[in-house]
Amino acid sequence: MCAKPYELDLRAGRPQAEGKTTESRGARKSAASPARELGGPLRGTPLLAALALAFPLAAGASTYEAGFNSNAEGEMSVAVGVNLSAFGNYDVAIGSWVDVNGSSSLIGQKTYSTVVGSESNVEGLHSTAVGSYNKVGWTASHDRPTDGSSAFGYLNTVYGDGSTALGLSNSTSQDNSTAVGSGNKASGSASSTLGYGNTASSAESSALGYSNTASGQGSSAAGHRNTASGENSSAFGSGNTALGLDSSAVGMGNLSQGDYSSAMGMGNISEGAYSNAMGRANKTIGAHSTAMGSGNTANGDYSAALGHENTATGDGSIALGDTNTADGDRSTALGQDNAATGESSIALGDTNTAGGEHSTALGQGNQATGNNSTALGDSNTAALSGTAVGRDNNAFLYGTAVGMANTAGGNSSTALGAMNHADGNASTAVGYLNQANETDSTALGYFNNANGESSTAVGSGNTADGDYSTTLGLSNQATGISSTALGHTNKAAGSDSTALGTDNTANGTASTATGYNNTATGGGSTALGANNAAEQDYGTALGYRNLAQDTYATALGSGNTAAGASSTAVGTGNNVAGFHSTAVGSGNQVAGNNSGAFGDPNIVTGAGSYAFGNDNTIAQDNTFVLGNNVVTTQANSVVLGNGSADRAAVAVSGATIGGKAYVFAGGAPLGVVSVGAPGAERQVQNVAAGQLSATSTDAVNGSQLYATNQAIGSLADQTNQAIGNLADQTNQQVRRLDNRIDSVESRASAGTAVAIAAASLPQASFAGEHMISLASGTWRGESGYALGVSTATQNGKWVIKGAAMGSSRGDIGAGVGVGYRWR
Template identity: 35%
Template sequence: MNKIFRIIWNTATGSWCVVGELAHARGKTKSTSKGRVVMGIIVAGTVFLGANEPVLAAATGGSGVFTTGVTQQDIASNVATGTGSNASGGGATAIGLNSNAPGIQATAIGMGSNASGQSATAIGGSTASGAYSFAIGVNATASVNGGIAIGENSASSDAGTIAIGLKAIASGNSAIASGADSTASNLYTIATGFFSTASGNSAIAYGAFSSASGYGSIATGTNSTASGPGAIATGLGSSASGSYANATGYYSSASGSQAIASGTNSAAYGDNSIAQGAFAQASLNSVAIGSNAVASINNSVALGANATTSAAVAVSSVTVGATTFGTFAGSTPVGVVSVGSAGAERQVTNVAAGQITATSTDAVNGSQLYSVASELNAAITNIANIPKNNPSGPTTTGNTAPVASSEGSTFAGSVGAAGSNSLAVGTNAVATGQNSTATGQGAMANAAATTATGAGASATAANATAVGAGTQATASNSVALGANSMATGQNSTATGQGAVANAAGATATGAGALATAANATAVGAGAQVSGSNSVALGANSVANQANSVSVGSAGNERAITNVAAGVNTTDAVNVGQLNSGVAGAVTQANQYTNQQVNQLQNQIDQNNRTAAGGIAAAMAAGGLPQPTSPGKSMVAVAGSRWQGQTGLALGLSTVSENNRWVYKAAITSSSVGQTGGVVSAGYQW
């Protein structure tokens, strides 16, 4: 057998052919030079993919001669080179030991490679059986039309699927699996990262050990899990298991339907709940905003760092001393709103004046309460000025008030994923921290367990999460969500375009929201908090005092409506309670005033009766007769009546023998119980 061959261009078949050394070719042309370059690349690829024996060796001379230790096949436009190689399809190429290219225009390169599909390519011991399929790597399989399998034991088994990486599997229509042991097993799924799994229809799993099993779910970050339909989990260890739930941040959890958890270790475990801030927790239909805020009571709100809720208490009336106030509006509360906790209360500032009606449930502000207190104080002062038990004193009127491997993965032009189990995707993306993820142009995640998603996003401290173009999360456990948002304080959270939380435990939610003090919470577009442990609630609200809650700003106050009746001494009261309290206080004041006036009137009436009785007794004494003859004596009785009172007099009188002296004595009594006596003597001439 001739062992010296040449590669020449066959103009009849339009392909390169292997021929004997005596065959003639045209002169050395530009195209033959290119042909040798192409063949050299194919040979280099074959050697790289691990062929067990030399297949072709390019000669250094200009004749295009190759040396081989195996047989060769030249059927029509086919090329088969290597022991046991077979190129039976029209225009097929098989290069390498036992390589097989039965498909039309198929290419099999490397030992045991098999390209049976039309225009399929199998390289390095792989199998490409689908039309236009592409497989590279030992035991890689592309079995469907247009399928791509790259990497040892990778598999593309459904239409339009792509599997890249060791043991990567793409089995759903148009699915993409990228990364060692990644699996995309349903329609339109994407799994990217070591051991990532996307099993829900249209689901996306992004990051080492990430899992997206819910329909249309998205899991981003190492160990993230999105199992509910439409759920989104973002950040290391994050979990969104409720339907359409959203969990963002280090080990955040949203288990309720349509629940939202945002912040390190935040948990929204009730349906329709919102927990925002590091370690925040919210139950059914509840909202917890702020670091360590806990809304454990259904339908309630915990507002501000460390705020907690307690069970709502129905209050329809209240008794103070001997007086009962009620019935109150809003006496069947469905939940509570708390802005602090026992021993760590906050003021609620910038409260607009609430409506004051019998059915109002508005909150009242300090000026309304001050007005009531002033009027009540004036009434009490006027009552105190009424004379008491003093019949001889003056009576004043008119002055009272009205009563995959541990190595990182780098994709799409990234600078690199240098951290263990890290992932970097995008031009100039960098993930240098362990378990970190950087996604987007220029994204940077350079600390342990960090996540940076979006162009220019930066997460530079442990457990930090930055999502959105230009976002920055530079302190441990911080979360920045929204374009150009910044969370620079430890355990801080900034959510919304341009939101800033730059102090420990601070939370800023809303476009342009600003929280600059420790444990401050700003909620609403343009809301600002500069007082520690304070809360600004609503667009452009301002809280600049420590331990306060603001729902507006100077000149832009808001009414707080639907306020349940307060129970404890630090609870807010609604206008219904205030009206009832005012009415009770006025009633009590009227009762006291009436009592004092009645006592005074009774005293006056008694004085009038006493005076009338005294006058009646005096009239009776004056009406007693006396003897007119010398030496005579007389006993006499007289009665009288004056202004409804009666008088009685008993008298004894005597005229001296010489008719000069007259002696009289008398005793009197009246109908009011008065008694008296009189003695008199007279001399006549």
């Protein structure tokens, strides 16, 4: 079939035909068309031909053909049944193998196509094809006219322009494509396809229900087996994939793979860029990742993985609830099996580990293992910059472990409350079963133990074991070096020892042991008040059952013994036993060497002997006795007052007086000056006859004076005067010595009276109580007084006390003490 050129005059509303007018198969063709007469808005439209068939208003209508092999060709063509064609102008072809050629370069310019049934075809302009094997721009070359395209039911294909294809095997390719139901494809440009085998392949693609694919640019693919492949992708429900750029894949088998990804519900994966994968088996691997609920993984960049099997693996990691891990960088892992493993780690609640860098691990099975660690509540461990707070704590390095089974294990250790040890370096261990074991150790309250270096152990079962030891209250020991042990069962055992109150022992080297059952045992020993002993080295044992026994021994008040070396024993039951001996007041015995013994029942027993007052006995050597019931019997004697006696040393022979020779009996005696006895005489007597020569130092006796009375005449008065002066001087010296002995005895008694007064002071007993108290004491006619102030701390554990004392001898003193109380 061959088309004829024609044109439509749209302004006049009339078709202008060129060439012949034809009729065929029971239909007539004429230049006059009933449609012409209709005018108005219907004029010049394809509908006119159909109206002319149905309602023939007048004869002579322009082209129209009906039945079987119909063909209408042009102008206001209509062709009605079976193998139809209409080719051009106002084409209408109705029923079975239809061709309508609405616009092509060869036939039917300026046409308004429509095809209604069976093996439909349409090419061009305002195309439509309604039923069966529809095509619209159908040329095999694809260089096709389609224009305002549509094809409605069955095997539709449309190609371009304002494309639409509605039902069954739809396809359109490009321009403003839409393909609605069944085997849809729309392939590009402003594509959309709606239901079943959808594909839309790019440009402004969309593909809606069932086997969707949209592949790129403005892609969306909605329900079931969705894929959208990039650009502005979205793929909504079921087997979703969206692969990149502005991707989103919403419900079920989601994957979105990067760019501005999101993948929402069920099998989510989103692999990077501005990732976000929400509910169920989530994963997003990096960039601005977030993965929300269930099998979460986010693997780095600005990661967060929220609920259930979380992992976030580094960069800005956070992993929130259940089986959390965050693996470093700015890690945080919150609730249940947390681990955060390093960098700026925090791991919060349950089986926490934080693994170093700026670690913190908060509640339950905490470890923080290293760098600036902190591990807070329950089974804590920390290391490096340490701190582990509550329960089975353990801290190491820069230590601090606070409450319960603490260990801080050295370096800058502190371990506070319960079963503390701190194990050295700058250790401190505070309350309960403390140990601190060395370097700047301190262990404070209860079962303390500090074991050396700069040790201190304060209250209860203290031990400090040497180095710069100090222990304070209760079962103290300090065992050497710069030891001090203060209150209760003290021992200090050597070096610069001091042990203060109750069962004191100090055992040598610069020892001091102060109050109650003192022993100091050598070194620079001193042992002060109660059952004192000091045994050797620099001795000294002061008040009550003193004993100092040798080297620079001194033992002052009460049951004194000093037993040799540079001994002194001052007041009451003295016993000295030789060497540079001295014993001052009461039961003196001295037993020789450079002897002494001043007041009361003295016995001296030889050597450099002297005994001043009361029941003296000396047993010779360089004897000297001043007064009271003297017994000696010479050696290089002097015996003066009271029951004095002694004899021997006589032998004198010869003298010459006034030029006449006299001979006296006797030799040259060594010993005896005695003023008193046997008839209690008090003259200088029992004097050996002295030599009268230029070199003589001897005293003269009465018989020598008688022989020389005549010769010396005028010297008699002078001699008598000299002897009188000597007696006066001697008496004065004796009186002074008596006064000094009395003074020493009085001061010793006054000191004992002061000690009694101080011991009688009451003190504060109850928590928070304060007390001022006054007491006095007396001993052997002397008196002492004491004024005390004391206070007990608010917890009732510590008592602090100070006192000032004075005696009837005008001496004053002061003391201060501290005590720790427990049950």
